[in-house]
Amino acid sequence: MRILVTGGAGFVGSHLIDRLMAQGHEVLCLDNFYTGHKRNILQWLDNPYFEFIRHDVTEPIRLEVDQIYHLACPASPVHYQYNPVKTVKTSVMGTLNMLGLAKRVKARLLLASTSEVYGDPDVHPQTEEYRGNVNPIGIRACYDESKRVAETLCFDYHRQNKVDIRVARIFNTYGSRMLENDGRVVSNFVVQALKGIPLTVYGDGSQTRSFCYVSDLVEGLMRLMNGDYVGPVNLGNPDEYTILELAQKIQNMVNPDADIQFAPLPSDDPKQRQPDITKAKTLLGWEPTVPLQEGLKLTVEDFRQRLGASS
Numbered sequence: 001m002r003i004l005v006t007g008g009a010g011f012v013g014s015h016l017i018d019r020l021m022a023q024g025h026e027v028l029c030l031d032n033f034y035t036g037h038k039r040n041i042l043q044w045l046d047n048p049y050f051e052f053i054r055h056d057v058t059e060p061i062r063l064e065v066d067q068i069y070h071l072a073c074p075a076s077p078v079h080y081q082y083n084p085v086k087t088v089k090t091s092v093m094g095t096l097n098m099l100g101l102a103k104r105v106k107a108r109l110l111l112a113s114t115s116e117v118y119g120d121p122d123v124h125p126q127t128e129e130y131r132g133n134v135n136p137i138g139i140r141a142c143y144d145e146s147k148r149v150a151e152t153l154c155f156d157y158h159r160q161n162k163v164d165i166r167v168a169r170i171f172n173t174y175g176s177r178m179l180e181n182d183g184r185v186v187s188n189f190v191v192q193a194l195k196g197i198p199l200t201v202y203g204d205g206s207q208t209r210s211f212c213y214v215s216d217l218v219e220g221l222m223r224l225m226n227g228d229y230v231g232p233v234n235l236g237n238p239d240e241y242t243i244l245e246l247a248q249k250i251q252n253m254v255n256p257d258a259d260i261q262f263a264p265l266p267s268d269d270p271k272q273r274q275p276d277i278t279k280a281k282t283l284l285g286w287e288p289t290v291p292l293q294e295g296l297k298l299t300v301e302d303f304r305q306r307l308g309a310s311s
């Protein structure tokens, strides 16, 4: 098949491309390098079945493809809040353009949506039926609300134009190739521990997250894309930790001498998050296989090599 991956030079997208190329597909990677990097796709640049398109997804584009994994959008709060208007444009206009493309060429489109559509949830764990608790005017809204609109667009194109869609609600995912300055919690703590500087826990660290290793997520995305269920489907690892527990885990693993420092909690930071993955288990036969301890080891090793190489 000929498969388009938008945001393919980013963290999740590049891992997905590795799997698609290994399966023998022809892959088109579309990215504007906002948070993505050429080194993530370097190994494929000379491959005749791989094509890189430097393009901003907010602009229309005509391509001929069978499937579209639509991932283009910054995912870390630091990056999506840097230019919030651009984040809304990327998520809304980008998804509109990809749906227009999917409609024209009759391609199946999978949207990388997010657990952020549940906001600061008052239902725990979160099922797909929960409609969320999002602050529409807060600093996270540019991401949360625009992903909600992206989901709306998918379902309206599905109902109105019969576009074949899949919607994944992705929960916190980590792994190799995260940017050193990504700003998300796992990469921050690992980089801090490796550099021997204090690990910055925001608030008192009692807020929770559930962390999925990237290879597990990619497997879930591919099963959703190639299955019959439209979604939305939660994809994440249900093992839930407080942020302080995560800091201590990484501290013990990497550098017991590194301090833990408390910093102010950003506004609208969700207090708890854990996916209910019953749907993914029963409809896709999918569940995560990489425990946090193991995934963290792989992530630490990747950062160790990259930090070593850059110093």
Ligand code: NAD
Residues within 6 Å of the ligand: 006, 007, 008, 009, 010, 011, 012, 013, 030, 031, 032, 033, 034, 035, 036, 037, 055, 056, 057, 058, 070, 071, 072, 073, 074, 075, 076, 090, 094, 112, 113, 114, 115, 169, 170, 171, 172, 173, 174
């Ligand atoms: P990432 O920032 O590493 O990747 C995003 C990619 O999109 C980057 O390569 C970036 O350059 C590209 N991009 C951004 N704006 C663009 C634009 N206007 N035009 C073209 N390309 C653009 O993030 P990620 O963690 O790989 O996330 C991928 C997708 O998964 C995102 O849609 C994100 O919302 C979703 N998601 C990720 C997580 C997670 O924990 N990683 C959780 C929920 C949802």
Ligand code: UDP
Residues within 6 Å of the ligand: 059, 060, 061, 062, 063, 096, 097, 098, 099, 100, 101, 102, 103, 104
């Ligand atoms: N679009 C695109 N590539 C295509 C087809 C459409 O980028 O191959 C864009 C198109 O420019 C528009 C959006 O997708 O901005 C929605 O397209 P649609 O055909 O649904 O709506 P319309 O063009 O009528 O607004």
Ligand code: UDP
Residues within 6 Å of the ligand: 076, 077, 172, 183, 184, 185, 186, 188, 189, 200, 201, 202, 203, 207, 209, 243, 265, 266, 269, 270
């Ligand atoms: N966080 C933290 N220290 C950091 C970065 C993040 O304590 O250096 C916290 C953040 O406040 C949030 C959690 O870790 O409660 C997860 O943050 P991240 O940005 O990774 O993802 P999201 O908030 O989008 O789930």
